[in-house]
Amino acid sequence: MKISIIGAGVSGLSIGCYLQMNGFETEIFEKHSHAGGLCTSWKRGEFTFDGCIHWLMGSNSSSPFYRLWSELVDMKSVEFFNHEVRFEIELEVNRDRHGDRVFHLYNNINRLEAYLLDLAPEDTGLIKDLIRSIRVMQRFELPPMIENAPVMQSWRKRLAMASYLPFVILYLKWRNVTNFSFARKLKNPFLKEAFELLFDGEEFKMLILTMPLSIFDRNGAGYPIGGSYRFANRIAERYKALGGKIHYDQPVKRILTGGNRAQGVLLQNDSIVYSDITISATDWYFTMFEALEGRFLNNSILALASQRTLKLYPSVFLISLGVSRSFSEYPHLIRFPLNAAVASPDGTVYTRIESHIYHYDPTLAPEGKTIIVLSLYTRNGDFWINLRNKDMAEYNRCKTEFAEKIIDRLNEKIEGVKASVEITDVATPATYHRYTGSWKGSVQGWFPDRNLLASSPVGIGLAGLSDFYYSSQWSVPGGGLPVVIKAGRDLSRFISMKYKKQFIIK
Numbered sequence: 006m007k008i009s010i011i012g013a014g015v016s017g018l019s020i021g022c023y024l025q026m027n028g029f030e031t032e033i034f035e036k037h038s039h040a041g042g043l044c045t046s047w048k049r050g051e052f053t054f055d056g057c058i059h060w061l062m063g064s065n066s067s068s069p070f071y072r073l074w075s076e077l078v079d080m081k082s083v084e085f086f087n088h089e090v091r092f093e094i095e096l097e098v099n100r101d102r103h104g105d106r107v108f109h110l111y112n113n114i115n116r117l118e119a120y121l122l123d124l125a126p127e128d129t130g131l132i133k134d135l136i137r138s139i140r141v142m143q144r145f146e147l148p149p150m151i152e153n154a155p156v157m158q159s160w161r162k163r164l165a166m167a168s169y170l171p172f173v174i175l176y177l178k179w180r181n182v183t184n185f186s187f188a189r190k191l192k193n194p195f196l197k198e199a200f201e202l203l204f205d206g207e208e209f210k211m212l213i214l215t216m217p218l219s220i221f222d223r224n225g226a227g228y229p230i231g232g233s234y235r236f237a238n239r240i241a242e243r244y245k246a247l248g249g250k251i252h253y254d255q256p257v258k259r260i261l262t263g264g265n266r267a268q269g270v271l272l273q274n275d276s277i278v279y280s281d282i283t284i285s286a287t288d289w290y291f292t293m294f295e296a297l298e299g300r301f302l303n304n305s306i307l308a309l310a311s312q313r314t315l316k317l318y319p320s321v322f323l324i325s326l327g328v329s330r331s332f333s334e335y336p337h338l339i340r341f342p343l344n345a346a347v348a349s350p351d352g353t354v355y356t357r358i359e360s361h362i363y364h365y366d367p368t369l370a371p372e373g374k375t376i377i378v379l380s381l382y383t384r385n386g387d388f389w390i391n392l393r394n395k396d397m398a399e400y401n402r403c404k405t406e407f408a409e410k411i412i413d414r415l416n417e418k419i420e421g422v423k424a425s426v427e428i429t430d431v432a433t434p435a436t437y438h439r440y441t442g443s444w445k446g447s448v449q450g451w452f453p454d455r456n457l458l459a460s461s462p463v464g465i466g467l468a469g470l471s472d473f474y475y476s477s478q479w480s481v482p483g484g485g486l487p488v489v490i491k492a493g494r495d496l497s498r499f500i501s502m503k504y505k506k507q508f509i510i511k
């Protein structure tokens with residue numbers, strides 16, 4: 006049975022691997038010149054800039070995702086770096102009782118607990134409750150029962166779910182607690198400000214912090230040395246070793262449909278490839294509105310397009326610097342306040358920025374040098390996308406000027422950094438959109454704010470269209486690499502079972 010897959014991001018590659026293992030003949034059509042999609046790095050002179058993985062959930066066996074990654078990649082051969090501190094936050098107003106302005110979010114839970122209790126003995130009850138909850142989370146495999154795709158309910162699965170009751174109780178207790186509401190209860194001014202600033206002044210569910218912390222504590226969410234592209238390329242190599250074919254520089258224009266079944270793809274160069282099953286593992290908006298020409302829309306899809314049901318994960322204005330020093334005396338990831346606010350041409354006003362120094366990965370720069378990446382998140386990706394389409398010269402002027410302003414601000418924080426810059430590379434939401442098609446340049450699909458466990462209305466199939474399937478970061482709110490491998494595996498399992506094949510892993 007012949008299957009066409011659109012997109013060689015980690016979704017398309019994972020689906021391809023699992024289907025090849027199960028006897029399907031697949032080929033992937035990728036618009037770019039290489040695989041990985043958003044999970045990428047790029048070379049500039051002697052520097053490799055990384056544009057993705059800060060942490061990969063499942064980097065060791067303490068996380069159930071390790072089993073999934075190991076099905077596709079020889080995980081023992083990947084070297085992961087685990088940070089002691091996940092990130093640091095420089096506060097604006099308060100200092101801790103030792104005079105320090107910086108809050109350290111330790112990955113080790115015992116260390117984090119001791120640190121918090123030392124800073125704020127008056128908040129012992131709240132701190133202990135928080136830490137206890139993280140420890141309870143560690144007793145559960147999250148997400149539960151990876152072996153059973155959600156599309157295949159069984160009485161056994163429901164019975165097993167009952168063992169998750171303590172986790173469900175914990176979830177219900179924490180589901181509405183945000184960093185702001187938690188901060189309001191804290192008495193210590195330093196901790197109060199630190200929790201308010203956890204997400205750069207935005208309000209998020211505390212579960213976004215605590216669930217990953219339960220995995221970070223066990224070194225289960227490390228950074229793969231060598232960067233994101235090297236990691237994604239391992240999956241591409243595995244796919245090819247399993248007999249899969251990737252056609253690079255082959256953008257898909259349309260999904261062919263006839264008699265209400267998907268028949269294959271029409272490529273940008275107007276050649277047609279017929280197949281028994283067509284899978285889109287690329288952007289949801291492109292798939293629904295362009296590749297399928299809006300012919301299979303329903304109310305849920307229309308509600309998504311207007312962001313009524315789910316909001317979009319922001320895009321990012323990414324400034325990458327190749328610098329002639331290692332800056333190893335500085336923390337790897339710190340969010341700090343700017344001396345004066347800076348307005349982006351897209352209207353976002355930044356009072357704080359995030360600087361990521363990769364001194365822990367020697368493969369990205371020559372000895373004694375490193376790369377620094379500044380991430381400025383924006384919800385107005387369309388500004389950059391439209392400007393680039395309309396006026397290339399103005400787009401280049403705007404992005405360069407804005408990047409220079411930010412580098413000046415960084416120089417106020419890290420002395421001498423500007424003089425050490427050898428190469429600057431700026432990616433805007435338009436860059437993400439151009440290279441991967443990601444809607445409005447979003448970096449992770451849907452944002453899981455209102456309901457952390459919400460399911461995405463972008464389902465695996467479409468009513469009225471047979472032999473078509475969909476799976477990508479847009480399939481589960483929150484996106485990210487663990488989500489895409491799990492969604493891709495679930496879909497492959499569903500297809501295997503539909504065609505009466507026992508799902509196997511080779």
Ligand SMILES: Cc1cc2nc3c(=O)[nH]c(=O)nc-3n(C[C@H](O)[C@H](O)[C@H](O)COP(=O)(O)OP(=O)(O)OC[C@H]3O[C@@H](n4cnc5c(N)ncnc54)[C@H](O)[C@@H]3O)c2cc1C
Binds near residue numbers: 255256286
């Ligand atoms: C700055 C940044 C930091 C991140 N950090 C992390 C992190 O620390 N941990 C984590 O887990 N995740 C992280 N993510 C998110 C993660 O990278 C994504 O969720 C994931 O890579 C999405 O994979 P995907 O295959 O679903 O989509 P994509 O990567 O978007 O893949 C889609 C593929 O389809 C191709 N395509 C598009 N249109 C067409 C067409 N018409 N024809 C053919 N091919 C087409 C694209 O070129 C692309 O290769 C980060 C992302 C970014 C950008």
